[in-house]
């Protein structure tokens with residue numbers, strides 16, 4: 001079995017030539033990781049075919065909802081930051097996707113430039129007030145109005161834009177949250193392997209630097 005796997009694998013010959021049991025074991029591990037990643041369900045259209053790098057000089061663009069007429073339009077006057085895959089139940093996901101891809105932009109760089117009257121707040125009790133189109137359901141932006149470490153930042157989905165150059169996803173957050181929405185816990189290994197395979201570190205909260213930022217804000221508040 002192991003020999004068959006080694007023979008099949010594209011890195012097999014170099015491992016065998018090196019004659020190293022250690023490197024052969026690494027090849028097998030990589031094969032299993034690879035096959036798990038391949039068998040994982042679709043994560044998100046911006047992730048499934050590999051992540052395309054953004055453009056550091058990109059200066060912003062327009063987001064549009066999915067309505068064919070009276071489309072809601074949001075204009076961003078700069079690139080986004082902290083773009084990430086999010087498995088939480090609150091962030092908007094396109095049809096069939098397990099994850100959302102969501103980023104932040106300073107709120108003074110975001111303007112609703114068409115059909116704002118179609119927007120409503122999905123949950124006014126949530127920290128992030130997500131403004132969604134009442135017709136197609138797409139979340140156009142999420143704003144924090146309460147005291148919060150991220151107050152001043154709006155949450156947006158760059159896949160709603162035709163322009164290219166938005167910052168690419170940097171990490172995967174709230175990965176285990178997909179289980180709360182009905183995903184089979186036993187298949188989480190495949191999902192994490194696929195996220196890893198496209199280059200994203202996986203976390204069950206936000207990334208460590210963002211969690212540190214939140215904790216520092218909380219500590220300062222307490223002091």
Ligand SMILES: N[C@@H](CCC(=O)N[C@@H](CSCO)C(=O)NCC(=O)O)C(=O)O
Pocket residue numbers: 086087088089090091102126127128129173174177180
């Ligand atoms: N398990 C919960 C987690 C929800 C959650 O805490 N989501 C985060 C991240 S959203 C973007 O990264 C959050 O900050 N939520 C605040 C809010 O949504 O208002 C679940 O899955 O629901």
Ligand SMILES: [Zn+2]
Pocket residue numbers: 065066067071072133134135136137138
């Ligand atoms: Zn719409």
Ligand SMILES: [Zn+2]
Pocket residue numbers: 086087088089090091100102174
């Ligand atoms: Zn989320």
